[in-house]
Amino acid sequence: MHAILHPARAVTLSFLAVIVLGALLLMLPQARPGGAGAPLLVAFFTSVSAVCVTGLVTVDTGTYWSTFGQVIIMLLFQIGGFGMMTAATLLGLMVNRSARLRTRLMTQTETRSLGLGDVHSVARLVLYMTLACQSAIALVLTLRLGLGHGLAWRDAAWSGLFHAVSAFNNAGFSIHPDSLTRYAGDALILLPILLGFILGGIGFPVLHDLRMRLRDPRHWSLHTKLTLAGTLVLLLAGFVAVLLFEWGNPRTLGPLGAGEKILNSFFISAAARTSGFNTVDIAALTQETWALHYLLMFIGGGSASTAGGVKVATVAVLFLLVVAEARGHSDTEAFGRRVGASAQRQAVTVLVIGSILIVLGTLALLRMTDFPTDQIIFEVIAAFSTAGLSTGITAQLPVAGQLVLLLLMFFGRVGTITLATSLVMGERRMPYRYPEEHPIVG
Template sequence: MLPVARAAGVPAPPMVAFFTSVSAICVTGLVLVDTGTYWSVFGQSTIMVMFQLGGFGMMTAATLLGLMVNRSPRLRTRLVTQTETRSLWVGDISSVAKLVLGVTILSQLVIGTLLTLRMRFGHDMAWGDAAWSGFFHAVSAFNNAGFSIHADGFIRYAGDALVLLPVMIAAVVGGIGFPILNDLRDRCRDPRHWSLHTKLTLAGTLVLVASGFVAILLFEWDNARTFGPMSIAEKLLNSLFMSASARTVGFNTVDIGALTPETWALHYFLMFVGGGSAGTAGGVKVGTVMILVLLVIAEAKGHADTEAFGRRVGASAQRQAITVLVVGSVIVAVGTIALLRISHFPTDQVIFEVIAAFGSAGLSTGITADLPPAGQFVLALLMFFGRVGTITLATSLVIGERRMPYRFPEEHPIVG
């Protein structure tokens, strides 16, 4: 709200400042005002710092602070952090924290430099503007924040693969999850030794991106307001970018409000699922959905165990996945009902907005700024719960798990 943060030199209204802060810290990207023109360089820098901290992750930040204060974090701190890092042993947390810092700095430097050079020589920006645009969007992409200093997002770069591909790579690396990066670093030569978490997340990500790419291409091929005027190569590029972006980075190369209803429905699913655990992405996470898919397959086959890649998924992981999915669904349902109650927008637009907020996707059909203050506050809560709630829930489920000294008699209620 400081006057220096706003381009006009006057304080921003409390709701605008509050909503922008929540969106940045929760790496969502929903905005009430145009980031590039409403905020000054100081304001944009503040926003960038916030989504850098938010993307870095509260658990990771706490671990790093613990390492700086004490080279040997307490066992309980390590156990809590291990909940979010899943596939790692307790002794690996220090290594992961260093990996997080290294990958974050290196990725943003490389992608920022590539984008700066492209903005300078491909789009004739001055060196200062090119560097600011390049590094702002590199940090935003890596943290899956979805903030852009361009009023039209990435629509101006819809035909530029040298901008879209680096941004997409940054988003995937940041959102895939640091436990997977650690696994790939230590066992890159032998995929057979990858953890089950790594295999499930990589397989799920590949399926989601590929299926989303094909579906969006089919749904938008003849849409005169989106892919219609594009060449075949541009359609392929933008379909791939949109499929990857929908899973939480939140950049758009076409007008989201002009998409077909089928593409909106596809976005509901992609945004809700999100990215990998312990990464910068939001949603209920790919690993959660993959465990549930395996559970359904095992039940359909009549198998007692849920299995994949020669491993058995633990019963506690299955219960946690079901709990996270159910709680996430309830939050989305309640948020949708609340927003329908206090706004006049169609149901499909409200659902899109709610899932985008909960899944930290940042995509919008264009109604965010037109919602009443109460509606904007509901979205802020959804962003907060979506970013913090599922992680906190998963952590509490793991550290709160205990064996009872007795078991009740078993019965089988009718299902279905």
């Protein structure tokens, strides 16, 4: 009898296998223009960043890697994004299937979650939606780059495809050394990319729910409502804050016109939640905008999406918990539904573990380097949340420091989902309960 591998462990091992394979391919002579294979650390760091759809790099993607190497990188973050979306969705179905039939039917009725049907059809649906969005974005970008920026059609098509796949997967990889700063004034370039990483970052369960019940918001699941409401609040609040903090900054939005300032402020707000693209120099942002990025990167995108972070729904549940406690309510409620106690415990656990990892990563890098604390915190949160934004110190970190970022990227991308799944699958009722007592809190 072979032992059955826990689904969460299977996902972790699968991602590790893809990372190792990607690193080996990037070490091939064909992966670099000069025919010399990339060093192990460079190849491994790039592979981890691509599979974990982070976007942090130690070398320039467009010049350091050949077309073959860039194709490998694109395939890695395609696998990383699509694989995580599929794995997270299928793991959610496995969680439901591990319960008794009555519990599964109750869960499906109350949450209007994905059905209990063939998991292969779920994977196909994710694939079709992914390819449809990426193809549409790639087409728009190709036409704009060819007609509006004078690129040869072959170069325009490759750039359009690479950035479209990178955008939808929230990977943040660009073949330009300045990311998207050269297109800061071009809405026809920024808006399709913006749409791509917002759709990819919402999460497949939400997209599935919208696809099935777009005209009937009353029957959207609580998860969909929390994710959409949280995403809207974060986008608008971030947009207003960036506009306020950067309007007169001569190194970022200052030289731009009013319309371009509005466009780039919204782009920066959305990109901070794990897309990894930037239209201005991140190192030139004000301290207030950096602090805003800490929060937005840490929260990230939707559950079962290509985005990272502790997830919007997690923070929404915690916010509702705080509101309920402040009002003296025994139940945590939203949109006419009661949030389950297990979901509240899982949200607290994910937040605490994520915070601990960030603190440990920050302390480790502060011990290893002499960089300012604010830059270290930015880099650590960007790695854990797979946001991929950088103040420019990643390549300057020592080997040990880059290894710390590697671990943070991997745990941030795989750990929170596998942790939540493990919590649900490991949930069981104890045959006894201890006497209740109330310690003093606060």
